[in-house]
Amino acid sequence: MPRIAVARLWFEGNSFAPAPTPLHAFAGREWLAGEEALRRYAGTATELGAVAAWAAARPDWDITVLRCAAAQPGGPMADDAFAAWLEEVEAGLAQGGFDGAYLSLHGACVTETDPEADLTALRRARHALGPRARLVASFDFHGNMSPQVPGLLDGASAYRTYPHTDMDAAATRALRLLDRALRGERLHGCLVKHPRVLHSFHMRHAAGPMAEIWAEAAAAEGGPILDASPFGGFAWGDSPHAGPSAMVWGTEEVPVRALARRLRDAIAAREARFAVALPGPEAALEQALAAPPGLVALLDPADNPLSGGAADTPALLRALLDRGDALPETVFAFLHDADAVRAAQAAGEGGRLERALGGRTTAAFGPPVPFAGVVERLTHGRFLNSGPMEHGAPVDLGPTALLRRGPLRVVLTSRKEAAVDPEFFALHGIAPGAVRLLANKAKNHFRAAFEARCSAIIEADCPGPASLDLGALPFRHVPAAWR
Incomplete structure (x- = not known):
């Protein structure tokens, strides 16, 4: 009977967000261990959902779930939060007796003082387990991966979709590699980087340059190649290993290394196609108003919570408010502002609310916007995802409020959870088919x-x-030649 440990730290750190991500942000989303973790995620399209399915299909495996933590992307993880997770997991692994372990990591975790926290976690886990136990991991496609990672692991895989709808599949692939390693098979891994930081706008799996690279990787699997995982990197994580890479695992070292280099070269050959130019908020609004009939999404990727945004910048909301009653029926999703939600609760449904919105955490991205309107709806903020991303997983926004000013409605939340699932809008009584403009702090994940x-x-x-302008950001750890 294999005795296996499982632990998870799913967090993507934006080094330029206005505030660190504290421990309570993890407690509010995921801070679980033991059977509770598997019960919560059983049947969901998540890594822990895959572990639950794996355990149910293999009753002869003894699986111990150690601390599992996740928070929405944000400012660097607070050092005390990372220490709390790491010390608990390290102690659990060091108890001994484990034949192997699976870690669900992101790959772009940065803390207040550690720009390569995932690598630190792997080193500490490897040491705690000891040399005989097997260790595998899965990663987000947006990991800023170090070439040192394969030397610490016995197998690994990464998401192969963007939007990420295959989190469970990535975990299952990693667990299959763990199974092979536990049976005594020696697997070889190699990771090579392309020394550049690229935007992820054109990295979708449906079409475009990254779709072509994923197709090349998939076609190469078979024979000695067990797993081929390209990475796009995360542009706003100030890490010494930022940027795209290719990771390959297999049974023979020479073809593994050759394929990793080939996939890296495929990324390099398409570098120019990852460049992007976008209109400013007013010009983008003009384009949206001129778009064909039907629902039009107007996205603000610079404050996308799933890129580490604060859900607090005011530029797009200001552009909408400047149009006044000339707007068509419009929803703005969303602002993360617990104080504003409490003020809306005090006013009550149907009550008037006047206060400044946005620019709460910092004025660096624009001052707050004056708002006067009506509280249209108050909610408890909880739902289950019905869309393809993290399907079936629970979401807790904390108490929320829906405000209305003329044709514009504004969603306020107490917690920062991205508005990328239909149930986010259903919770607030919003039928997208009845809306012309859906202005959202989102990017590619919204498309799923x-x-x-x-x-x-x-x-x-x-x-x-x-x-969008990476050159304006104060990088400290990314080599200058890579930007």
């Missing part, structure tokens, strides 16, 4: 559930912590 529902999706270049 909404691309087929929209007649057009238009992205705006707004000020924010995940802004």
Whole structure:
């Protein structure tokens, strides 16, 4: 009976967000261990959902779930939060007796003082397990991966979709490699980098340059090649290993290394196609208003929570408010502002609310916007995802409020959870088919559930912590030649 440990740290750190991500942000989303973790995620399209399915299909495996932690991307993980997770997992692994372990990591975790926290976690886990136990991991496609990673592991895999709808599949692939390693098979891994930081706008799996690279990787699997995983990297993580890479695992070292280099070269050959230019918020709004009939999405990727945004920058909301009653029926999703939600609760449904919105955490991306309107709806903020991303997983926004000013409605939340699932809008009584403009702090993940529902999706270049102009950001760890 194999005795296996499982632990998870799923966090993507934006080095330029206005505030660190504290421990309570993890407690509010995922801070679980033991059977509770498997019960919560059983049947969901997540890594822990895959572990639950693996355990159910293999009753002869003894699986111990150690600390599992996740928070929405944000400012660097607070050092005390990372220490709390790491010390607990390290102690659990060091108890001994484990034949192997599976780690669900992101790959782009940075803390207040550690720009390569995932690598630190792997080193500490490897040491705690000892040399005889087997260790595998899965990663987000947006990992900023170090070439040292394969030397610490016995197998690994990464997401192969963007939007990420295959989190469970990536975990299952890693667990299959663990199974092979436990049976005594020696696997070889190699990771090579392309020394450049690239934007992820054109990294979708449906079409474009990264889709071609994924197809090349998939076609190469078979024979000695067990897993071929390209990475796009995360542009706003200030890490010494930022940027795209290719990771390959297999049974023979020479073809593994050759394929990793080939996939890296495929990324390099397409580098120019990852460049992007976007209109400013006013020009993007003009394009949205001129789009074909139907629902039009107007996105603000620079404050996208899934890129580490604060859901607090005001530029797009200001552009909408400046139009006044000339707007068509419009929803703005969303602002993360617990104080504003409490003020809306005090006013009550149907009550008036006047206060400044946005620019709460910092004025670096623009001052707050005056708002006067009506509280249309108050909610408890909880739902289950019905879309393809993290399907079935629970979401807790904390108490929320829906405000209305003329044709514009604004969603306020107490917790920062991205508005990328249909149930986010259903919770607030919003039927997308009855809306002309859906202005959202989002980017590519929004497309998983909404691309087929929209007649057009238009992205705006707004000020924010995940802004388009990388040259304006104060990088300290990314080599200058890579930017």
